[in-house]
Amino acid sequence: PTPPAMTERQIGPPTEITGGTVSTIQVGELQATVFRPDGVRLGRKPRVWLHFHTAPWFIVNEFQRAGWKVPLVVFNFGQGSKVYGDPFALPGSFAAWQEQIFHALGIKQAQWGVTSFSAGYGAVRNLISDKEFVKNLHTVILADSMYGSLDPAATERTVAPEHLACWDAIVLPALKKKMRVVMTTSEITPDSYAGTWEVAQGLVRTHGGEMVPHETTEPFGLLRTFDRGSWHVWSYDGHTPEAHMTHPRHLAELLIESQK
Numbered sequence: 255p256t257p258p259a260m261t262e263r264q265i266g267p268p269t270e271i272t273g274g275t276v277s278t279i280q281v282g283e284l285q286a287t288v289f290r291p292d293g294v295r296l297g298r299k300p301r302v303w304l305h306f307h308t309a310p311w312f313i314v315n316e317f318q319r320a321g322w323k324v325p326l327v328v329f330n331f332g333q334g335s336k337v338y339g340d341p342f343a344l345p346g347s348f349a350a351w352q353e354q355i356f357h358a359l360g361i362k363q364a365q366w367g368v369t370s371f372s373a374g375y376g377a378v379r380n381l382i383s384d385k386e387f388v389k390n391l392h393t394v395i396l397a398d399s400m401y402g403s404l405d406p407a408a409t410e411r412t413v414a415p416e417h418l419a420c421w422d423a424i425v426l427p428a429l430k431k432k433m434r435v436v437m438t439t440s441e442i443t444p445d446s447y448a449g450t451w452e453v454a455q456g457l458v459r460t461h462g463g464e465m466v467p468h469e470t471t472e473p474f475g476l477l478r479t480f481d482r483g484s485w486h487v488w489s490y491d492g493h494t495p496e497a498h499m500t501h502p503r504h505l506a507e508l509l510i511e512s513q514k
Contacts, residue, residue, distance in 0.1 A: 258507035262475040279354035306374030319506035339376030399499040428485035
């Protein structure tokens, strides 16, 4: 796979979702949007994609821009990683959502592909602690979406060890090419917690690797990469909200590259 260029893309205004059937599922007070493309045949164990944090119309559009006709569930719960993490904090908490998804799509089992943006990582981080969920997981794409706490015992900025180790559930299979994992980062460095680039770099180092530097003069250009097995980490320049928002606006390209 080749890291896509994070060129600026203007999007919007919101458009009506077309090309398939849209339905709403609900667990407790939370709702998610299910999209089933027209004409798609779902086999015995189809691939169903889950996306966390972004408006459904846009995510459906990105999958369509990639040329993919796949069932898709968009969880857009609001702002903040806690909003996404808490519903999936307890073991087995995805089961209620899975039941609703299966009913909406008329299936009895599925393989999961997962994408997330920004705070959506809160859901992903908790979901991958569930071994049953990971058994059926084939791809994870984190689009500038893997923050972590800082280690309070460290004398310099260091990611808390538990916020690196939690990702081993997907990194270890990806290193063996049993799962595809793509992580993209910006250079945004929050004051009180670790940025995506810090978590990614720390994770690479815990697995004995080093990011490979790249020269760039482009806005949001590619700064560093790490590729081993089917695990790909692509770090881009940019310290602004615009840099952050560029990542989901290239989800179509990330989807395509993740399967190469």
